[in-house]
Amino acid sequence: MKYVDEFRDPELTAQLLHELETATTKRFRVMEVCGTHTMAIFRSGLRGLLPPRIELISGPGCPVCVTSASHIDAFLQMAELPGTHLAVFGDLFRVPGSNGATLAHARAQGAKIDVVYSAMDGLELARRNPAEQVIFPGIGFETTTPTIAATILAARQQNIDNFMVFSTHKTMIPPLMALLGDPALGIDGLLCPGHVSSIIGAAAYQPLAEVNHLACVVGGFEPTDILQALILMARQISEGRAEVENAYTRAVTWEGNARARSMVDTIFEPADMEWRGLGTITGSGLTIRKEFTGLDAQSRLSITVPESKEPPGCLCGQILKGITTPPACPLFGSGCTPSSPIGPCMVSSEGTCSAWFTYGNHT
């Protein structure tokens, strides 16, 4: 398959692995920020091929995993309101709220919930069912937000007034600044998320390189993309440099996608946001601007977001911070599996725990 096979070429991979081996002159710790990276590294079998001196730590870049229990509780509240119909992303469906209930449970009890592939599908659902209030729980980072913004604009333009979004959208840089300010983590390099970077641009990581002295490299998601990014990172680290480099030039520019960002700015404004496991981080979220209140489910339906309660024993918070790895969690693989997840990192196919469970060498 074009644009895929050439980036999974076994010979090229072997050559890049050799280059990486040579470039890795000392032990270093990399945080792969994005869940898609975590999964790609496991799925391609790359993890077992990397030089043992490179330690990979998964970061907070799985949008489902960082959705707080309280937000799931709010989604459940909306699902139970008469006349509402939720349109949700598939991997949100099985994420437990504070008391373990999920949208899957709510649907089994009669709530109207459809899994959709995009927010536009939710808008279409609203158009076809004018008697219902269709609510789209907005989750995701800079990659997803522009599509939600475009949907809100389309709803406004088409005068569809029974469609609403509940925004829990998040931005990537504030939590990284908060997280990586802790020297105890001992992170040397950041494998920056390719998809998010296509919107925010490689330049966005400049403060992380400068303030936190991190070797930041934007990487794509195919095995050779990831290896190329790690080679650049290894060279920076051996030479004592901390800069932003872009190893995903076929999708990411230095400036990013200004048009997408401007659309997001039209609809959303920065706000404090609660992250699962990380708490509330100043300015790390996006709420819908007052001009679009009619499309904001939270204000229109007066939904109050309850206080979050994390499931007892669950170490997702520490795993999202890169402090610990999934097998260290007492629930991993015993109480908590992809079939009956307790923490959100096990629910999403991109979650760190799910990746370790599905592709790791557990018994």
Added chain:
Amino acid sequence: MTQNIAPLRPETILLDHGSGGLASQELISSLFLKHLGNTILSALEDSAVMENQPGRLAFTTDSYVVDPIFFPGGDIGTLAVHGTINDLAMRGARPLCLSLGLILEEGLPLADLERIIISIRDASQNSGVPIVTGDTKVVPRGKADKIFINTSGIGLVADGVEISATRAKAGDKIILSGSMGDHGITIMTRRAGIALAGDLRSDSMALHTMVQKLLAGLPTGTIHTLRDPTRGGVATTLCEIAGSSGLMIEIEEGRIPVRAEVRAACEILGLDPLYLANEGKCLALVAPDIADQALALMQACPEGAEAAIIGTVTSGDPGRVVLKTTIGGTRVITPLHGAPLPRIC
């Protein structure tokens, strides 16, 4: 005057059609027997009586609730015939006959029902496996989704044929009879209303003829296991075989046939074709010395034209399935957890 008015014919299924009264009889004669009739079925007795034949009986049942009911490459009717035939074939049985149980939702267009019955007729005739008994019930609107079908099947297993997941042996070669994921991705994209370029089609197909050719062409006892990787896909089926046999399975990603359209759709939706359903494929675990012969026999059949040896059974780590990736890494394969869902990004 009224003679010139065409008789009022309902164009949808009504509760009356399941009443057992005149409307039921009308449906049976004008639709079911018209298309599916044979000497046993058309006798309308309470059960079918079959002539005694040599061999051990294989008996299986399966229910079909797929949504959408029509999709490229087949419909719920073709699945109901092929799926049950394939379950018999996977034990080495020669399928003899099928039952057909229909649960219809009030309001189902009669034209849709007829289209499905015609598919069932074609699938049954092409496979040479008749429907010999049947039943129809109608439930109020909303109590079922358009149409649910149950088929049971009876087959005969010849002496000396012993095929089961527990008979896999270390050293066996694993053959997949063709490309994987075609059915699963077709249904998922149709269900989501996603229009993708390329020819995505279900692989709905009966495999018993190919299996009989394998049995006839290979030394007795050399086919150890046959499984059709339906729901849960090749990954889950291999995990089941590894579990039942207490052996380890090693497969190679680069050897597994996947059509370019299916791969592309999976990349877009964030799905793994190893976990997608197939409705016309089988996994055959065969003795290593006849593996090439078995592969050639399969490839000579239209059902197995794209068959490939994808891996080996070993005595390594009992119950474990390991995939060697195209770039030379390895990863453990686990059974499917829950339904495959698309990722958000």
